[in-house]
Amino acid sequence: NPRDDVLFHHISTDEVYGSLGKTGYFTETTPYDPRSPYSSSKASSDHLVMAYYHTYALPITLSNCTNNYGPYQFPEKLLPLMISNIRDGKNLPVYGEGLNVRDWIYVEDHNRAVWQIVNDGKTGEKYNIGGENEWQNIKLLHKVIELTSAEVGKSAAEVEKTIVHVKDRPGHDARYAIDCTKIKKELGWERKMTFEQGLSMTVKWYLTHPDWVNHILSGEYKNWINRNYSDR
Secondary structure: OOOOOOOOOEEEEEEHHOOOOOOOOOOOOOOOOOOOOHHHHHHHHHHHHHHHHHHHOEEEEEEEOOOEEOOOOOOHHHHHHHHHHHHHHHOEEEEEOOOOEEEEHHHHHHHHHHHHHHOOOOOOOEEEEEOOOOEHHHHHHHHHHHHHHHOOOOOOOHHHHEEEEOOOOOOOOOEEOOOOOHHHHHOOOOEEEEEEHHHHHHHHHHHHOHHHHHHHHHOOOHHHHHHHHHHO
């Protein structure tokens, strides 16, 4: 019998859909076409969740989101890494020619979308969450250099010289872009943060929280987890 005492919401990624060309968007009905072990594992988890819904009537909702940015992101991800490296005078590594395109959404907008789905979404349905904000990696880096160098009193032109192109990542999809018409029309969700404001806030956050970044990179947080959860 269907359960009415629980709801399982599964947060997934747009990578399950594979890679787009220069045009087009991922919708909720786009066939899955993962190109890497990571995206394949995420696709399999999506299918497992849906299988529990169809087989055991477990109430579920599912969301596939594009690239998040904002505070508290793991420091080795693109934006926090570049911001910290600019501050510290380190090289800025770019995969390939930096021509890959990603759609970016501020983390709080993603959080609101998930909460709205949990409260108002239809059981057994999936919703795409996007920022409608596509950036080529290299152009995004130029923007980050502009904002960060201004904050730390460096010359943007000099910082540009520290860009280093490295071997492209295996299975690096060319472009992701989400059509989030469904969640907007059915649940009334809208992105609130403009990219200009969100990116500026993100740059300032990482520059003013070096202790948090260093704490994560040092691995000290793992000691805290082990101390507090080893006996549970």
